[in-house]
Amino acid sequence: EERSVALLEAAADAEAAATIAEEQAAGYEAMAIKKEFQSARDAEALIETETSAAEEAEVMVACAPIPGLDLFCETLGAIVEIGYQSVAALEGARAAIESISAVTAQRKEQAELTLALSKHEDAAASTLKAEEFQG
DSSP, rough: OOOHHHHHHHHHHHHHHHHHHHHHHHHHHHHHHHHHHHHHHHHHHHHHHHHHHHHHHHHHHHHSSSSTTTTHHHHHHHHHHHHHHHHHHHHHHHHHHHHHEEEEEHHHHHHHHHHHHHHHHHHHHHHHHHHHHOO
């Protein structure tokens, strides 16, 4: 009888640990979704920056053949291009970091789900052994 009670307590403890692991997994899943969304937003910002840079380049090309303005356009175009390249690099890096964070969260989620499954199996085994001692 004592062995049966101990096994049922072990089963309850394993189920509690499984529940905690499942809650942790849900938290990691939410984090992964958030990071994936942020990565997509950063990628959209990168595309917008690159589109703006292309439009700006078209304006600079249009004013380059005008005498007197060609040097001004060339200088301004170089300054604007450096600015756009810096912003695009930053946005691209942000998108990459968010993607890496999402993958990390997904791996943590998977680890917690694996742990939860293991704890459920432990609980089931303890319950079966307890029933053997009772019966």
